[in-house]
Amino acid sequence: MNLLKKxxxxxxxxxxIKAITPERLKNMGVNTVMTDLDNTLVAFDEPDADNEVVEWFSNLKENGINVMILSNGKSGRVGTFCEPNGFQYICSARKPLSKNFRRAVKEMNADIENTVMVGDQLMTDIFGANRVNMKSILVIPVKDKDGLATILNRRMERMIMRYFNKRGLLSKED
Ligand SMILES: [Mg+2]
Incomplete structure:
Protein backbone atom coordinates (compact mmCIF):
# COMPACT_ATOMS: atom_id res chain seq x y z
CA MET A 1 0.00 0.00 0.00
CA ASN A 2 1.58 3.25 -1.03
CA LEU A 3 1.96 6.24 1.24
CA LEU A 4 -0.54 8.51 -0.48
CA LYS A 5 -3.22 5.88 -0.01
CA LYS A 6 -2.16 5.10 3.51
CA ILE A 17 -23.16 15.84 6.17
CA LYS A 18 -26.76 15.06 5.18
CA ALA A 19 -25.45 11.83 3.65
CA ILE A 20 -23.88 10.89 6.99
CA THR A 21 -26.88 9.19 8.57
CA PRO A 22 -26.99 7.01 11.68
CA GLU A 23 -27.52 4.03 9.35
CA ARG A 24 -24.36 4.77 7.38
CA LEU A 25 -22.38 5.20 10.59
CA LYS A 26 -23.74 1.99 12.10
CA ASN A 27 -22.82 0.13 8.91
CA MET A 28 -19.28 1.45 9.37
CA GLY A 29 -19.26 0.22 12.98
CA VAL A 30 -19.16 3.75 14.33
CA ASN A 31 -20.69 5.12 17.54
CA THR A 32 -18.67 8.35 17.83
CA VAL A 33 -18.18 11.16 15.34
CA MET A 34 -15.45 13.78 15.35
CA THR A 35 -16.26 16.53 12.92
CA ASP A 36 -14.39 19.43 11.44
CA LEU A 37 -16.19 22.80 11.48
CA ASP A 38 -15.09 25.18 8.70
CA ASN A 39 -16.46 24.22 5.28
CA THR A 40 -17.64 20.88 6.68
CA LEU A 41 -20.62 21.99 8.81
CA VAL A 42 -20.99 25.54 7.48
CA ALA A 43 -18.97 27.92 5.27
CA PHE A 44 -15.68 29.01 6.85
CA ASP A 45 -16.96 32.58 7.21
CA GLU A 46 -20.39 31.69 8.63
CA PRO A 47 -20.35 32.27 12.40
CA ASP A 48 -23.39 30.24 13.45
CA ALA A 49 -24.82 26.77 13.08
CA ASP A 50 -27.88 26.55 10.83
CA ASN A 51 -30.95 24.33 11.37
CA GLU A 52 -29.50 21.59 9.21
CA VAL A 53 -26.43 21.31 11.42
CA VAL A 54 -28.45 21.43 14.64
CA GLU A 55 -30.75 18.69 13.33
CA TRP A 56 -27.82 16.57 12.19
CA PHE A 57 -26.34 16.68 15.68
CA SER A 58 -29.61 15.87 17.43
CA ASN A 59 -30.48 13.07 15.02
CA LEU A 60 -27.12 11.40 15.65
CA LYS A 61 -27.45 11.80 19.41
CA GLU A 62 -31.00 10.39 19.38
CA ASN A 63 -29.55 7.36 17.65
CA GLY A 64 -26.90 6.85 20.30
CA ILE A 65 -24.03 8.40 18.34
CA ASN A 66 -21.87 10.95 20.18
CA VAL A 67 -20.55 13.94 18.28
CA MET A 68 -17.69 16.31 18.95
CA ILE A 69 -16.22 19.16 16.93
CA LEU A 70 -12.47 18.95 16.36
CA SER A 71 -11.40 22.22 14.77
CA ASN A 72 -8.16 24.00 14.00
CA GLY A 73 -10.08 27.25 14.44
CA LYS A 74 -9.41 29.58 17.33
CA SER A 75 -11.46 29.55 20.53
CA GLY A 76 -13.46 32.65 19.55
CA ARG A 77 -14.72 31.22 16.28
CA VAL A 78 -15.31 27.70 17.55
CA GLY A 79 -16.79 28.73 20.90
CA THR A 80 -19.26 31.14 19.28
CA PHE A 81 -20.41 28.34 17.00
CA CYS A 82 -20.62 25.58 19.61
CA GLU A 83 -21.64 27.06 22.92
CA PRO A 84 -25.17 28.30 22.06
CA ASN A 85 -25.95 24.77 20.86
CA GLY A 86 -24.16 22.84 23.57
CA PHE A 87 -21.82 21.16 21.07
CA GLN A 88 -18.74 19.60 22.64
CA TYR A 89 -15.53 20.79 21.01
CA ILE A 90 -11.79 21.03 20.90
CA CYS A 91 -10.44 24.17 19.19
CA SER A 92 -6.90 24.99 17.99
CA ALA A 93 -6.61 21.24 17.43
CA ARG A 94 -3.58 21.46 15.12
CA LYS A 95 -4.81 18.70 12.84
CA PRO A 96 -3.13 16.65 11.35
CA LEU A 97 -1.12 16.24 14.56
CA SER A 98 -2.28 13.16 16.48
CA LYS A 99 -2.44 14.61 19.97
CA ASN A 100 -5.93 16.08 19.86
CA PHE A 101 -7.41 13.16 17.93
CA ARG A 102 -6.39 10.95 20.85
CA ARG A 103 -7.53 13.51 23.43
CA ALA A 104 -10.93 13.82 21.73
CA VAL A 105 -11.45 10.06 21.74
CA LYS A 106 -10.58 9.98 25.43
CA GLU A 107 -12.94 12.85 26.28
CA MET A 108 -15.76 11.04 24.47
CA ASN A 109 -15.00 7.77 26.30
CA ALA A 110 -14.75 6.24 22.84
CA ASP A 111 -12.42 3.84 21.06
CA ILE A 112 -10.51 4.80 17.94
CA GLU A 113 -11.93 1.73 16.15
CA ASN A 114 -15.52 2.94 16.68
CA THR A 115 -14.85 6.57 15.82
CA VAL A 116 -14.94 8.40 12.50
CA MET A 117 -13.50 11.78 11.53
CA VAL A 118 -15.67 13.85 9.19
CA GLY A 119 -14.02 16.69 7.28
CA ASP A 120 -13.50 18.56 4.03
CA GLN A 121 -9.70 18.52 3.91
CA LEU A 122 -7.32 15.70 3.02
CA MET A 123 -4.28 17.45 4.50
CA THR A 124 -5.73 17.97 7.98
CA ASP A 125 -8.88 15.93 8.67
CA ILE A 126 -8.16 12.79 6.66
CA PHE A 127 -4.39 12.76 7.15
CA GLY A 128 -4.83 13.22 10.90
CA ALA A 129 -7.39 10.44 11.15
CA ASN A 130 -5.30 8.02 9.09
CA ARG A 131 -2.24 8.67 11.25
CA VAL A 132 -4.07 7.31 14.30
CA ASN A 133 -5.92 4.59 12.32
CA MET A 134 -9.26 6.31 12.70
CA LYS A 135 -11.94 5.89 10.03
CA SER A 136 -12.72 9.01 8.00
CA ILE A 137 -15.39 10.51 5.77
CA LEU A 138 -14.48 13.22 3.29
CA VAL A 139 -17.17 15.75 2.36
CA ILE A 140 -17.19 18.37 -0.39
CA PRO A 141 -16.41 21.83 1.08
CA VAL A 142 -19.57 23.85 1.81
CA LYS A 143 -18.02 26.86 0.07
CA ASP A 144 -15.33 26.75 -2.60
CA LYS A 145 -13.51 29.57 -0.83
CA ASP A 146 -11.24 29.06 2.18
CA GLY A 147 -9.42 30.96 4.85
CA LEU A 148 -5.80 31.91 4.08
CA ALA A 149 -4.28 29.04 6.04
CA THR A 150 -5.99 26.52 3.79
CA ILE A 151 -4.90 27.72 0.35
CA LEU A 152 -1.59 25.83 0.23
CA ASN A 153 -3.26 22.69 1.59
CA ARG A 154 -5.82 22.86 -1.19
CA ARG A 155 -3.10 22.96 -3.82
CA MET A 156 -1.54 19.74 -2.47
CA GLU A 157 -4.98 18.25 -2.03
CA ARG A 158 -5.83 18.80 -5.70
CA MET A 159 -2.70 16.89 -6.73
CA ILE A 160 -3.53 13.97 -4.46
CA MET A 161 -7.17 13.95 -5.60
CA ARG A 162 -6.02 13.77 -9.22
CA TYR A 163 -3.81 10.79 -8.33
CA PHE A 164 -6.72 8.99 -6.63
CA ASN A 165 -9.16 9.83 -9.40
CA LYS A 166 -6.85 8.56 -12.13
CA ARG A 167 -6.64 5.22 -10.32
CA GLY A 168 -10.34 5.08 -9.49
CA LEU A 169 -9.57 5.05 -5.75
CA LEU A 170 -11.94 7.78 -4.68
CA SER A 171 -15.55 7.71 -5.77
CA LYS A 172 -18.35 9.61 -4.16
CA GLU A 173 -21.06 7.50 -2.52
CA ASP A 174 -24.76 8.42 -2.38
MG1 LIG B 1 -12.52 22.38 7.10
Missing part, protein backbone atom coordinates in the same frame (compact mmCIF):
# COMPACT_ATOMS: atom_id res chain seq x y z
CA UNK A 7 -2.27 8.70 4.67
CA UNK A 8 -4.71 10.56 2.45
CA UNK A 9 -7.39 8.17 1.26
CA UNK A 10 -10.60 8.52 3.30
CA UNK A 11 -12.67 5.49 4.28
CA UNK A 12 -15.65 7.04 2.54
CA UNK A 13 -16.48 10.08 0.41
CA UNK A 14 -19.90 11.76 0.33
CA UNK A 15 -21.45 15.02 -0.84
CA UNK A 16 -22.20 16.59 2.57
Missing amino acids: YFLPTSYVEN
Whole structure:
Protein backbone atom coordinates (compact mmCIF):
# COMPACT_ATOMS: atom_id res chain seq x y z
CA MET A 1 0.00 0.00 0.00
CA ASN A 2 1.58 3.25 -1.03
CA LEU A 3 1.96 6.24 1.24
CA LEU A 4 -0.54 8.51 -0.48
CA LYS A 5 -3.22 5.88 -0.01
CA LYS A 6 -2.16 5.10 3.51
CA TYR A 7 -2.27 8.70 4.67
CA PHE A 8 -4.71 10.56 2.45
CA LEU A 9 -7.39 8.17 1.26
CA PRO A 10 -10.60 8.52 3.30
CA THR A 11 -12.67 5.49 4.28
CA SER A 12 -15.65 7.04 2.54
CA TYR A 13 -16.48 10.08 0.41
CA VAL A 14 -19.90 11.76 0.33
CA GLU A 15 -21.45 15.02 -0.84
CA ASN A 16 -22.20 16.59 2.57
CA ILE A 17 -23.16 15.84 6.17
CA LYS A 18 -26.76 15.06 5.18
CA ALA A 19 -25.45 11.83 3.65
CA ILE A 20 -23.88 10.89 6.99
CA THR A 21 -26.88 9.19 8.57
CA PRO A 22 -26.99 7.01 11.68
CA GLU A 23 -27.52 4.03 9.35
CA ARG A 24 -24.36 4.77 7.38
CA LEU A 25 -22.38 5.20 10.59
CA LYS A 26 -23.74 1.99 12.10
CA ASN A 27 -22.82 0.13 8.91
CA MET A 28 -19.28 1.45 9.37
CA GLY A 29 -19.26 0.22 12.98
CA VAL A 30 -19.16 3.75 14.33
CA ASN A 31 -20.69 5.12 17.54
CA THR A 32 -18.67 8.35 17.83
CA VAL A 33 -18.18 11.16 15.34
CA MET A 34 -15.45 13.78 15.35
CA THR A 35 -16.26 16.53 12.92
CA ASP A 36 -14.39 19.43 11.44
CA LEU A 37 -16.19 22.80 11.48
CA ASP A 38 -15.09 25.18 8.70
CA ASN A 39 -16.46 24.22 5.28
CA THR A 40 -17.64 20.88 6.68
CA LEU A 41 -20.62 21.99 8.81
CA VAL A 42 -20.99 25.54 7.48
CA ALA A 43 -18.97 27.92 5.27
CA PHE A 44 -15.68 29.01 6.85
CA ASP A 45 -16.96 32.58 7.21
CA GLU A 46 -20.39 31.69 8.63
CA PRO A 47 -20.35 32.27 12.40
CA ASP A 48 -23.39 30.24 13.45
CA ALA A 49 -24.82 26.77 13.08
CA ASP A 50 -27.88 26.55 10.83
CA ASN A 51 -30.95 24.33 11.37
CA GLU A 52 -29.50 21.59 9.21
CA VAL A 53 -26.43 21.31 11.42
CA VAL A 54 -28.45 21.43 14.64
CA GLU A 55 -30.75 18.69 13.33
CA TRP A 56 -27.82 16.57 12.19
CA PHE A 57 -26.34 16.68 15.68
CA SER A 58 -29.61 15.87 17.43
CA ASN A 59 -30.48 13.07 15.02
CA LEU A 60 -27.12 11.40 15.65
CA LYS A 61 -27.45 11.80 19.41
CA GLU A 62 -31.00 10.39 19.38
CA ASN A 63 -29.55 7.36 17.65
CA GLY A 64 -26.90 6.85 20.30
CA ILE A 65 -24.03 8.40 18.34
CA ASN A 66 -21.87 10.95 20.18
CA VAL A 67 -20.55 13.94 18.28
CA MET A 68 -17.69 16.31 18.95
CA ILE A 69 -16.22 19.16 16.93
CA LEU A 70 -12.47 18.95 16.36
CA SER A 71 -11.40 22.22 14.77
CA ASN A 72 -8.16 24.00 14.00
CA GLY A 73 -10.08 27.25 14.44
CA LYS A 74 -9.41 29.58 17.33
CA SER A 75 -11.46 29.55 20.53
CA GLY A 76 -13.46 32.65 19.55
CA ARG A 77 -14.72 31.22 16.28
CA VAL A 78 -15.31 27.70 17.55
CA GLY A 79 -16.79 28.73 20.90
CA THR A 80 -19.26 31.14 19.28
CA PHE A 81 -20.41 28.34 17.00
CA CYS A 82 -20.62 25.58 19.61
CA GLU A 83 -21.64 27.06 22.92
CA PRO A 84 -25.17 28.30 22.06
CA ASN A 85 -25.95 24.77 20.86
CA GLY A 86 -24.16 22.84 23.57
CA PHE A 87 -21.82 21.16 21.07
CA GLN A 88 -18.74 19.60 22.64
CA TYR A 89 -15.53 20.79 21.01
CA ILE A 90 -11.79 21.03 20.90
CA CYS A 91 -10.44 24.17 19.19
CA SER A 92 -6.90 24.99 17.99
CA ALA A 93 -6.61 21.24 17.43
CA ARG A 94 -3.58 21.46 15.12
CA LYS A 95 -4.81 18.70 12.84
CA PRO A 96 -3.13 16.65 11.35
CA LEU A 97 -1.12 16.24 14.56
CA SER A 98 -2.28 13.16 16.48
CA LYS A 99 -2.44 14.61 19.97
CA ASN A 100 -5.93 16.08 19.86
CA PHE A 101 -7.41 13.16 17.93
CA ARG A 102 -6.39 10.95 20.85
CA ARG A 103 -7.53 13.51 23.43
CA ALA A 104 -10.93 13.82 21.73
CA VAL A 105 -11.45 10.06 21.74
CA LYS A 106 -10.58 9.98 25.43
CA GLU A 107 -12.94 12.85 26.28
CA MET A 108 -15.76 11.04 24.47
CA ASN A 109 -15.00 7.77 26.30
CA ALA A 110 -14.75 6.24 22.84
CA ASP A 111 -12.42 3.84 21.06
CA ILE A 112 -10.51 4.80 17.94
CA GLU A 113 -11.93 1.73 16.15
CA ASN A 114 -15.52 2.94 16.68
CA THR A 115 -14.85 6.57 15.82
CA VAL A 116 -14.94 8.40 12.50
CA MET A 117 -13.50 11.78 11.53
CA VAL A 118 -15.67 13.85 9.19
CA GLY A 119 -14.02 16.69 7.28
CA ASP A 120 -13.50 18.56 4.03
CA GLN A 121 -9.70 18.52 3.91
CA LEU A 122 -7.32 15.70 3.02
CA MET A 123 -4.28 17.45 4.50
CA THR A 124 -5.73 17.97 7.98
CA ASP A 125 -8.88 15.93 8.67
CA ILE A 126 -8.16 12.79 6.66
CA PHE A 127 -4.39 12.76 7.15
CA GLY A 128 -4.83 13.22 10.90
CA ALA A 129 -7.39 10.44 11.15
CA ASN A 130 -5.30 8.02 9.09
CA ARG A 131 -2.24 8.67 11.25
CA VAL A 132 -4.07 7.31 14.30
CA ASN A 133 -5.92 4.59 12.32
CA MET A 134 -9.26 6.31 12.70
CA LYS A 135 -11.94 5.89 10.03
CA SER A 136 -12.72 9.01 8.00
CA ILE A 137 -15.39 10.51 5.77
CA LEU A 138 -14.48 13.22 3.29
CA VAL A 139 -17.17 15.75 2.36
CA ILE A 140 -17.19 18.37 -0.39
CA PRO A 141 -16.41 21.83 1.08
CA VAL A 142 -19.57 23.85 1.81
CA LYS A 143 -18.02 26.86 0.07
CA ASP A 144 -15.33 26.75 -2.60
CA LYS A 145 -13.51 29.57 -0.83
CA ASP A 146 -11.24 29.06 2.18
CA GLY A 147 -9.42 30.96 4.85
CA LEU A 148 -5.80 31.91 4.08
CA ALA A 149 -4.28 29.04 6.04
CA THR A 150 -5.99 26.52 3.79
CA ILE A 151 -4.90 27.72 0.35
CA LEU A 152 -1.59 25.83 0.23
CA ASN A 153 -3.26 22.69 1.59
CA ARG A 154 -5.82 22.86 -1.19
CA ARG A 155 -3.10 22.96 -3.82
CA MET A 156 -1.54 19.74 -2.47
CA GLU A 157 -4.98 18.25 -2.03
CA ARG A 158 -5.83 18.80 -5.70
CA MET A 159 -2.70 16.89 -6.73
CA ILE A 160 -3.53 13.97 -4.46
CA MET A 161 -7.17 13.95 -5.60
CA ARG A 162 -6.02 13.77 -9.22
CA TYR A 163 -3.81 10.79 -8.33
CA PHE A 164 -6.72 8.99 -6.63
CA ASN A 165 -9.16 9.83 -9.40
CA LYS A 166 -6.85 8.56 -12.13
CA ARG A 167 -6.64 5.22 -10.32
CA GLY A 168 -10.34 5.08 -9.49
CA LEU A 169 -9.57 5.05 -5.75
CA LEU A 170 -11.94 7.78 -4.68
CA SER A 171 -15.55 7.71 -5.77
CA LYS A 172 -18.35 9.61 -4.16
CA GLU A 173 -21.06 7.50 -2.52
CA ASP A 174 -24.76 8.42 -2.38
MG1 LIG B 1 -12.52 22.38 7.10
